[in-house]
Amino acid sequence: MFTESDRTLLTRPLQAHITVAPKGERWPAPRPVWFELTADEELQIFSFAGTPRVSRLRENPRASIVVVAPVGEDEHWVSVEGEASIHTDGAHELAQRLADRYYGENDEAHRELVDSWMTEDLVRIVLHPEKVQRYRI
Template sequence: MFRDKDLDLLARPLHAFLTVAPKAGRWPSPRPVWYELAGDGTLQLFSFAEAPKVARLREEPRASLVVAAPIGEPEHWVAAEGAVTIHEDGAADLAARLAARYYDMSDPAKQKLVAEWKDAPLVRIVLRPETVNRYAG
């Protein structure tokens, strides 16, 4: 489903923007998230189990995730939409992998934060892309 240029972009430690179904009377409100492209083609992220986005995903298990190249690079983005599942297993391991990707883990404060996540109520969110849109200028 992803093309080679998509995979190159998704392999970078960029922020993605996750959009879930809004609460009644609200507009969709994307949230910046860390993500990982798994070997099976899913996009995975973690969250605290009590986060509002997780509650919304439990009610409406669909989402979109957009990743874009940073300013100063040619315009390039990938948007994936699909069904979402929420898992209790693997969230702490995913959080640790993503922290190593996005943080300077030689920083003791970051090490402490990531260690605290091991005991936190985290969930792993798995998005299975059904539709992928893209632009690469």
């Protein structure tokens, strides 16, 4: 589903915005997240198991993620919609990989924070692409 240009954007350490179905009368509210493109061309993030995002995904397992090139670069974005599955396996390893990717492997300033995640109940959320939209200049 992804083009080579999409893959190039999706393998950079950029923030994505995830949107899940809101609860009650609330409006959808995207949230910034770290993400990883898997070898199976799915997008995955980690989350604390007790967050509202996880409970909403358990009720309605659909989400969208948008990744945008930074200001100063040619306009380029990729939007992915699909079913989301929640997994208890691999969440801590994903959190560590993403921390290394976004903070840097030797970033001592954030080491205590990342170490604290390893004692938490984390889940891995996998977005299975059903629809991909893109724009690139």
